[in-house]
Amino acid sequence: MTHFGKSIRTRREHLHLEDKRFSLRQVAMRIGIEPAYLSKIERGEVSPPSEATTVRLAHELGEDPDVLLALAGKVSGDLQNIIRKRPKLFAELIRQLKEAPDHALLHVVREVRDGEW
Amino acid sequence: MTHFGKSIRTRREHLHLEDKRFSLRQVAMRIGIEPAYLSKIERGEVSPPSEATTVRLAHELGEDPDVLLALAGKVSGDLQNIIRKRPKLFAELIRQLKEAPDHALLHVVREVRDGEW
DNA sequence: TGTCATGTGTATTAACTAGTACACACTTTG
DNA sequence: CAAAGTGTGTACTAGTTAATACACATGACA
Known part of the structure; x- marks a missing residue:
């Protein structure tokens, strides 16, 4: 299958x-x-x-x-736990990224890693 | 419980x-x-x-x-499906955002919504 | 007063999850 | 050749999930 x-x-x-x-x-x-x-x-x-x-x-x-x-x-259960703690924010973010191209995801990952907030 | x-x-x-x-x-x-x-x-x-x-x-x-x-x-199953399609990218992103404060999440959400990539 | 609606206790269940246990036939390898 | 190691077929199972079905006591209400 x-x-x-x-x-x-x-x-x-x-x-x-x-x-x-x-x-x-x-x-x-x-x-x-x-x-x-x-x-x-x-x-x-x-x-x-x-x-x-x-x-x-x-x-x-x-x-x-x-x-x-x-x-x-x-x-993975640990990812689910992270989402479950702030369901609204993560749900919105993930649905928003659904159609985003890979390089956009990578960009966001990098931005977050570099602490740009 | x-x-x-x-x-x-x-x-x-x-x-x-x-x-x-x-x-x-x-x-x-x-x-x-x-x-x-x-x-x-x-x-x-x-x-x-x-x-x-x-x-x-x-x-x-x-x-x-x-x-x-x-x-x-x-x-939600639909969120899981989104993650399952690009597990490495989403896993890294979500784990990175685990400790991020709410306003940082909101910032990312807004940035993505406004198509900044 | 009867009857209708309400919340709950008890018993039961079909399907699914996540495996184990053992026997068997085939193939190296010492 | 014998002993060990290999992959697989068949049979079985304890525990969990996601409910149903029915009976019952209580309360509202016309």
């Missing part, structure tokens, strides 16, 4: 070429899930795992957790 | 003073849930309802849906 599974399988197999520690079984064990479960996740037989498991998987595979969570159809 | 229930009960009772159409039963019926369920929600006996139900309730009571969703511990 989503290509969450395909994406991590590809990534893992790529890593596996250079390092046999990236077999499905060993990765599953390191992130604390059953191999059969990871197999099903990679083949899209089940929906993507929980946020916690997805984040552990991201770290294991050297992927950006927010990106992997997005592929899993989720948004 | 959270004061989601208390908040909507207060709001509904306030409206009820001026308009008898805001009885628990009638509100429940208009938003399409069982009266007993709304009763439990208002008293916090059950966790807040689904996003869809919460939004209908917000409209019914003239509340901001994003604010009510925040009280319910949720973030």
Whole structure:
């Protein structure tokens, strides 16, 4: 369905070429899930795992957790908490940025980082 | 627990003073849930309802849906979809704005609205 | 006084989430 | 060859979500 599974399988197999520690079984064990479960996740037989498991998987595979969570159809809980504390401001800001081009977002990020307020 | 229930009960009772159409039963019926369920929600006996139900309730009571969703511990699905399309940019932006004061957020909102990019 | 509306207690539920457990067949590898 | 490691099929499950259905006692009201 989503290509969450395909994406991590590809990534893992790529890593596996250079390092046999990236077999499905060993990765599953390191992130604390059953191999059969990871197999099903990679083949899209089940929906993507929980946020916690997805984040552990991201770290294991050297992927950006927010990106992997997005592929899993989720948004990181800590981002949600930030939004929930000031829902009106963040809702307005995010909806306003919906159509903004990437470079505009980057501009805003940079501006905020440089403390221009 | 959270004061989601208390908040909507207060709001509904306030409206009820001026308009008898805001009885628990009638509100429940208009938003399409069982009266007993709304009763439990208002008293916090059950966790807040689904996003869809919460939004209908917000409209019914003239509340901001994003604010009510925040009280319910949720973030609107449409905001999540916006974030999920560009997870890195939005994640960085939101985390950067976590500690920013309200007026700084407002400043950014205004700047973006006025198309300064 | 009857009847209609109101809020609430109790019991129950279908669907979903996030997995585990084990057996099996195939493939390296020592 | 045997032992170990590999990926996968089948079966099962505890806990959560988001509610419904019905009965009941109380209060307003015509």
